[in-house]
Structure formats: C-alpha cells, structure tokens
Amino acid sequence: MLARASELFLPTLREPPSDAEAASHKLLVRGGFIRQVGAGLWTFLPLGWRVHQKVIQIIREEINAIGGQEMLCPVLTPAELWELSGRITIPQVFRLKDRTGRDFVLGFTHEETMAFHARELQSYKQLPQVWYHFSTKARDEPRPRGGLLRVREFIMKDSYSFDRDFEGLDKSFDKHKQAYDKIFERCGLEVHFVEAESGIMGGKESSGYLAPTGSGENTLIRCENGDYFADYDAARGIPRAPGFPPRLEAPTEIETPDATTIESLAALLGIDPASTSKAMPVVAGDRVVLALVRGDDRLSEEKLVTALGVAYRPATDAEIRDTFGAGGGSIGPVGAKVDVVADDTLREGQFVAGANRDGWHLRGVEAGRDYEPRFADIRQANAGDACPNCGGKLEAQTAIELGHIFKLGTFYSEPFGAKFVDEDGQENPIVMGSYGIGPARTMAAIVEQHHDDRGIEWPAAVAPxxxxxxxxxxxxxxxxxxxxxxxxxxxxxxxxxxxxxxxxxxxxxxxxxxxxxxxxxxxxxxxxxxxxxxxxxxxxxxxxxxxxxxxxxxxxx
RNA sequence: CGGGGCGUAGCUCAGCCUGGUUAGAGUGCUGCCUUUGGGAGGCAGAAGUCGCGAGUUCGAAUCUCGCCGCCCCGACCA
The missing domain is CATH 3.40.50.800 (Anticodon-binding domain)
Known part of the structure; x- marks a missing residue:
C-alpha cells in the first residue's frame, strides 16, 4: 500500500493547540491524526483512523481467538431496555425522544441490548457464547478532557459472555484476561491488571487495566520491586507504625479547645498524628454509621461502600450534633450509640479520639475495650506505604484505564428473562460477563508511552x-x-x-x-x-x- | 453542578485597562526569485461576521448586561 503525502489530508501543525496539556493530545493533533469538533467530540483524520483500525484489528484477532463472535448492535436503543435494568437513572445516560415522543437512549455500553438478544439462547447446549462488537458509545460526561482521554462519544470493543454457571463465567473471564494481555502486549503497552470498582456497570467483581502514563485520570499504586499493582481506590498499603504515648488503663478526658482538626490536635498534645483517630459520620440508608480511620489517613469512599454494602452520604452538621451531642471535630466512638466501622490500623494500640463533647478529646482509647467496632480496610493507600507482598515502598503513578472487565452474574439476565434449560429440564438465568476496551484510549496511551520531544514513536504493530x-x-x-x-x-x-x-x-x-x-x-x-x-x-x-x-x-x- | 480562565486570520497570540481613520504580528497559505540532507532567505499577495445578541455612545474588538462555546481545578465517573 502506497500513500503520497502530496495527496493525503495530513494537516500537521507546527504548534500544539493552546488548550492541550497531555502529550498524546498535543502530538495527535499536531501530527494530523485527530481534530476536535466539540468538547469531547473528535474526528479521526485519515492517519488517526488508520492507527485506530490497526488497534481494532489486533483486538478483533485476539477476541476471535477465544471464540468471540463479532456482530453489531444499534447505538440508538429504546428506553424500555434501560428501565428494565434500572440504569435509566444514571446521569451520564444520553436520552432523547423521537417525533412521537417515545423515549430513546444512546447506549453507553450494551449489556441491556446483549441481554435482550440472549433471550434467544434457550438450552445449555448453546452455552457458552461470547458475543462482541465495536460500536459507538455516547456518554453525557460532565467534563470531557485531555484529548482522547475522556470523551463524550467513542468507539468501544465490548464483549459479553454467556455461561450456564459461575464456574463457566470464571473461565470466560480468564480467557478475556489472557486475550487482553496479548492485545496490550501487541500494542507495545505497559499495562497492569488491577482490582477496580464496578461503578455504574452493576455486578459483582470487576477489574481494570491501567496503563501508566504522563497524563490520565487514574492512579496506579505500584511497589518499587514490581510485585504489587493496584488501583488507587482499591490498593492495600501497609502504613508506618505510629509512635504511641504511654498506655492508659482507661480513656482519659483532656480539654482540647479549638482543636477540631488532626493537625491542630496533634500539635496541641505534642503527639504523632498517627496515634490519633479520625471519625467520619455517614448516613447509610436510614442509619448513621461512624467510620473511623487513623488520624494521618484518608477514608477511601470506595472501600467504605464495599464495607457497608450500600451507598452512603456524609452526615449533615445537624445529624452529627443530634446523634453525638457534639460538633464534627469532637466526635468519637466511645459511648456513641451508632455502628462503628474501624479501619484495620486501629486494631492494636491506644489512640486519641473525640470525646463527643465540644472541645474535649479522650486519650488512651482502645478498640475492643472502650468500643466495639467492626473492622474493615477502609483507608486510602498512600505512596510511601509498605507493599503488602514484600514490604517495599509503594509508589503512585498517573495512569489511563484502557479496559474494564466485569463479572456481571445474573444482574441483567434476571430482569431480562434471559434463561436456559439445563439437562434436568430446569430453567436457570444465564450468567453474564462483560469486557470493554477503548481503542482510542489505547491509542492515546500508546502515544503517552512512546514519544519524545519531536513526536510520536509508534510501535510497528499500530503505526499508520x-x-x-x-x-x-x-x-x-x-x-x-x-x-x-x-x-x-x-x-x-x-x-x-x-x-x-x-x-x-x-x-x-x-x-x-x-x-x-x-x-x-x-x-x-x-x-x-x-x-x-x-x-x-x-x-x-x-x-x-x-x-x-x-x-x-x-x-x- | 461550584470555582477560575479564555474567545481577534487555518494555527499561536498582541491590541481591550485609558473607546476614535483602513484591526496587527509570527507561523501557515498563494505566486515569483533564490535556496535545497533537519522547519533557510527575499519580493508580492490572499485571508478576520474581533463568539452571538442587546445596551451605553457622535463613534465599540475596547465599556455594560445577557447568552453561547472552549479550557483548567473541584465534584462526578468507564
């Protein structure tokens, strides 16, 4: 194949657009690969589309290799599908009406549509199946950014597996995992498989693929020795041990006027902030729960959702005073008539905690003796924590999420009535998984990882x-x-x-x-x-x- | 949705504060000359509803108000 620059639409630019920050954004625009049409809306120019097609072809080959069957679902879908799954309420959903006033949704993934088709699967003899397509997704993003990193419309490869049971799902899941490893390797990318949150997808277990880059919206936590990788939200770091003051036989009140932050409290008492505890009252459902982390830690909202099993919101000032009889900076677990979820770091040792009395704290508060918490991992890991595998130092790195794979279970098949009949004549819901990759994000990540100050260095497999x-x-x-x-x-x-x-x-x-x-x-x-x-x-x-x-x-x- | 910034030639920007002939520069573009292994030089030229709309004024790119668009931070989020 031969292309002549004299005939190509290849508008290279000497300078990057003024609004570009990410290297991939600058270079893809300068190199004549892409052009912006609106916020988060991009045209792939001839060279950009060639690269995109090469990425797509790699994905296609690897998904075909695990038995995937390519098809194509529509972008425009009846709103009823989304009412069935309940996802119609997600704010990012692009909704519209036709001329007769019927509601439609521009799909942002295709679990609903695929589950709809899965109703034609009737027998265990037809399972497992893997269906996939490359199709346009629309998302009403509150804030598109970074060139191709976060957009409102994009092409995604999404595949869906249909199995008779969870054991089958595990196999389909593992096959995709292997396929994804090959895809990213062929694209010349350093990518790490990490645990992640399910977010708006619904379902049980999900994992992401993070590519470390110079720009991006995710954070990869990695051990300096290369034996541990995790998404920031799910990472398990081991924090340093606090310097504890001498042990007390019982909690002792101490006056702490104006000390409503950990910094001011630790300074006032002359102690290690790590030997204090921080109380975060939240409302889950109709009850108040007190989340307790070490003073020098931050609460991980995602982990707390997992620990509670439901979504929650921070308690209001009025609710706090009503429940604890003190303001936000002076509350603690001792004597509080609410459930306490304490971070694992609070299992051992004595900490300073709020006294549930304005302007007072308690020294020597000990879990088990002075309050009965439920322990869970609810702290946000930090760079500098020790690796849970080897004790090495954990580092934080900016990353792009290129793919996300989910064990959906029967979250969609139940409401859609996608069932099959087994050997015993019993009807069972089909067990589903879903697996996405964004080729454009992959393209951007490749540029992020392969460029110098003069331009892009495409790996041969994806070069235009x-x-x-x-x-x-x-x-x-x-x-x-x-x-x-x-x-x-x-x-x-x-x-x-x-x-x-x-x-x-x-x-x-x-x-x-x-x-x-x-x-x-x-x-x-x-x-x-x-x-x-x-x-x-x-x-x-x-x-x-x-x-x-x-x-x-x-x-x- | 909260905070901040920007909108003038294809691109990057100056001009605006302090209103006043025909709105500028660099780059890119067109033609000619010279040049020809890392964005060379010269001459000539084309190119702008100054984001949109209202208002103030004898007069608005410039001042006021409203709207729209885009970017950044935050919130949110595959």
Missing part, C-alpha cells in the same frame, strides 16, 4: 504506515521506484513527495512517527544507497537499494 520515505528534492524518480518496490513487497508506505525542503519533511516524519524512515537523497544516484533510520533510535544507516526490502522488514521486527 510501516515506512516513511523522505524524498530529497531532485530524487523524485528514484524515490518513486523505491516506494513502489517497498509497497509491492507488502509494506505500507508513506512517501513524502511534497514540494518542500528536507528539514520540513524530516520534522514531519519525526512528528508522525512511523517506525522506519528511508531518506532518498543524492547518494542513491552515486552509490545506490539510501539512509534507513528507526524512529526510536535515531541513527541513519546507508543501505543499498537492492537490500532495502529485507532491511526494512528486519527493522520492523
């Missing part, structure tokens, strides 16, 4: 073209025949035949980032050689035209 030929003015005829021979050999070739200076062409070639560059200059007429350079390496090497095809193939790996 294999070879970028820079034609030095005066060598057009030689270049044309070289381009043709590379193309005939099965390589994708971009030949820069524009009437432009060499420097400009080199700069564009670096920006666009095809893996191999061939410069056809004066030497081709003198000794029959051209210069071959790998984008990621930056060294020109003279290669005779007769060996060019094999050399380029070799360089592409």
């Amino acid at each position: 073209y294999d070879v970028h030929i820079v034609v030095i003015p005066g060598q057009e005829e030689h270049a044309e025949s070289i381009a043709t021979s590379l193309s005939v050999a099965g390589l994708d070739v971009l030949v820069d035949d524009r009437d432009a200076r060499a420097g400009e062409k080199f700069a564009d070639a670096d920006l666009i980032g095809c893996p191999v560059r061939v410069t056809v200059g004066r030497k081709v007429a003198e000794d029959g050689t051209v210069d071959v350079r790998e984008r990621a390496e930056g060294e020109d090497k003279a290669v005779s035209v007769s060996e060019l095809v094999s050399t380029v193939r070799e360089r592409l790996g």
Whole structure:
C-alpha cells in the first residue's frame, strides 16, 4: 500500500493547540491524526483512523481467538431496555425522544441490548457464547478532557459472555484476561491488571487495566520491586507504625479547645498524628454509621461502600450534633450509640479520639475495650506505604484505564428473562460477563508511552504506515521506484513527495512517527544507497537499494 | 453542578485597562526569485461576521448586561 503525502489530508501543525496539556493530545493533533469538533467530540483524520483500525484489528484477532463472535448492535436503543435494568437513572445516560415522543437512549455500553438478544439462547447446549462488537458509545460526561482521554462519544470493543454457571463465567473471564494481555502486549503497552470498582456497570467483581502514563485520570499504586499493582481506590498499603504515648488503663478526658482538626490536635498534645483517630459520620440508608480511620489517613469512599454494602452520604452538621451531642471535630466512638466501622490500623494500640463533647478529646482509647467496632480496610493507600507482598515502598503513578472487565452474574439476565434449560429440564438465568476496551484510549496511551520531544514513536504493530520515505528534492524518480518496490513487497508506505525542503519533511516524519524512515537523497544516484533510520533510535544507516526490502522488514521486527 | 480562565486570520497570540481613520504580528497559505540532507532567505499577495445578541455612545474588538462555546481545578465517573 502506497500513500503520497502530496495527496493525503495530513494537516500537521507546527504548534500544539493552546488548550492541550497531555502529550498524546498535543502530538495527535499536531501530527494530523485527530481534530476536535466539540468538547469531547473528535474526528479521526485519515492517519488517526488508520492507527485506530490497526488497534481494532489486533483486538478483533485476539477476541476471535477465544471464540468471540463479532456482530453489531444499534447505538440508538429504546428506553424500555434501560428501565428494565434500572440504569435509566444514571446521569451520564444520553436520552432523547423521537417525533412521537417515545423515549430513546444512546447506549453507553450494551449489556441491556446483549441481554435482550440472549433471550434467544434457550438450552445449555448453546452455552457458552461470547458475543462482541465495536460500536459507538455516547456518554453525557460532565467534563470531557485531555484529548482522547475522556470523551463524550467513542468507539468501544465490548464483549459479553454467556455461561450456564459461575464456574463457566470464571473461565470466560480468564480467557478475556489472557486475550487482553496479548492485545496490550501487541500494542507495545505497559499495562497492569488491577482490582477496580464496578461503578455504574452493576455486578459483582470487576477489574481494570491501567496503563501508566504522563497524563490520565487514574492512579496506579505500584511497589518499587514490581510485585504489587493496584488501583488507587482499591490498593492495600501497609502504613508506618505510629509512635504511641504511654498506655492508659482507661480513656482519659483532656480539654482540647479549638482543636477540631488532626493537625491542630496533634500539635496541641505534642503527639504523632498517627496515634490519633479520625471519625467520619455517614448516613447509610436510614442509619448513621461512624467510620473511623487513623488520624494521618484518608477514608477511601470506595472501600467504605464495599464495607457497608450500600451507598452512603456524609452526615449533615445537624445529624452529627443530634446523634453525638457534639460538633464534627469532637466526635468519637466511645459511648456513641451508632455502628462503628474501624479501619484495620486501629486494631492494636491506644489512640486519641473525640470525646463527643465540644472541645474535649479522650486519650488512651482502645478498640475492643472502650468500643466495639467492626473492622474493615477502609483507608486510602498512600505512596510511601509498605507493599503488602514484600514490604517495599509503594509508589503512585498517573495512569489511563484502557479496559474494564466485569463479572456481571445474573444482574441483567434476571430482569431480562434471559434463561436456559439445563439437562434436568430446569430453567436457570444465564450468567453474564462483560469486557470493554477503548481503542482510542489505547491509542492515546500508546502515544503517552512512546514519544519524545519531536513526536510520536509508534510501535510497528499500530503505526499508520510501516515506512516513511523522505524524498530529497531532485530524487523524485528514484524515490518513486523505491516506494513502489517497498509497497509491492507488502509494506505500507508513506512517501513524502511534497514540494518542500528536507528539514520540513524530516520534522514531519519525526512528528508522525512511523517506525522506519528511508531518506532518498543524492547518494542513491552515486552509490545506490539510501539512509534507513528507526524512529526510536535515531541513527541513519546507508543501505543499498537492492537490500532495502529485507532491511526494512528486519527493522520492523 | 461550584470555582477560575479564555474567545481577534487555518494555527499561536498582541491590541481591550485609558473607546476614535483602513484591526496587527509570527507561523501557515498563494505566486515569483533564490535556496535545497533537519522547519533557510527575499519580493508580492490572499485571508478576520474581533463568539452571538442587546445596551451605553457622535463613534465599540475596547465599556455594560445577557447568552453561547472552549479550557483548567473541584465534584462526578468507564
């Protein structure tokens, strides 16, 4: 395949758009891969679409390899489907009406539609199934950002597995996991599989794939020794041990005027903030619950939801005073007539806690002796915590979530009545899983991980073209025949035949980032050689035209 | 949805505070000359509803109000 720069719509820019911050945003726009149409709405220009298609093809091959069957569901779906699952109430749902006033939803995933089709599965003999499609998703995002990192409309590969039981689901899940590992590896990405929250998807267990990058919205917690990776929200770090004051036989009141923050309290008492406890009153359902973490820790909202099993909200000032008889900065677990969920770090030792009396705290408060909590892991892990596997130091790194896989169970099949009959003639709900990957995000992550100050360094598997030929003015005829021979050999070739200076062409070639560059200059007429350079390496090497095809193939790996 | 910022040529921006001929620069674009292995130089040229609407004024890119769009932080979130 041969493309000529003189004919391509390839609008490269010398400067990045003023509103771009992420490297992928800047370089994809500058390189003429994408253009913004509105907030979170992007057009893929010819080169960008080629890369997107290459990513899609890799995903397709790997999902086909685990038995996935490609199909295509509509973007526009009747609102009734979303009422059945209950997801109609999610704020991000794009809703609209047709001319007769009927309600529709622009899908943001396709669990509902796929469960609808799964009603045609009737027998255990038809299971398992894996169905997938590449389709456009719409999300009414409150805040799109970062180029392709967070958008309102995007193409997603989502596959759905249908099994007769949870054992089957585990197998389908593992197959996808393996497929995803291969996909990201083929894309040249460093990606880590981590536990994550189910969020709006519904279902039991979910896991994300995080690519560490320079820009992104997620945080990857990783051990310096490389044996532990986790999503920030779910990470389990081991905090340092506090410096405890001498042990007390019983809690002792101490006056702490104006000390309503941990910092002021620790300073006033001259103690380690880690030897205090922090009380966060929340309302779950119709009851008040006191969440207790160490003074130097932050409460993880996600972990607390998991521990409580339901969503919650912070208690209001009035509710706090009503329940504890004191203000927010002076409350504690001792004597409080509410359930207490204490973080595991509070199991051992004596801590300073609020006395449920304005301006007073208690020293020497001990779990088990002075209050009866339920223990759970509800603290947010921090960089600097010790690794739960090896004790090494945990680090935090910005990341992009490229994929998310869920064990949905019967969350959708039950309301949709997607059932099958087993060997004994019994009806059972189909057990589902869902598995998403965003090709555009993947593309952005590749740029984040593969670029330098001059431009992109595409891995060969996803590059828009294999070879970028820079034609030095005066060598057009030689270049044309070289381009043709590379193309005939099965390589994708971009030949820069524009009437432009060499420097400009080199700069564009670096920006666009095809893996191999061939410069056809004066030497081709003198000794029959051209210069071959790998984008990621930056060294020109003279290669005779007769060996060019094999050399380029070799360089592409 | 809360806070902040921006909107002037394809792109990056100046001009606005302190209203006043025909609205500027760099880059990009077109033509010609020169040049030709890392965005070279020269000459000539095209290109702007100054986001939209109202208002104040003899006069508005500039002042006031409203709206819209976009970006950043937060909240929210695959």
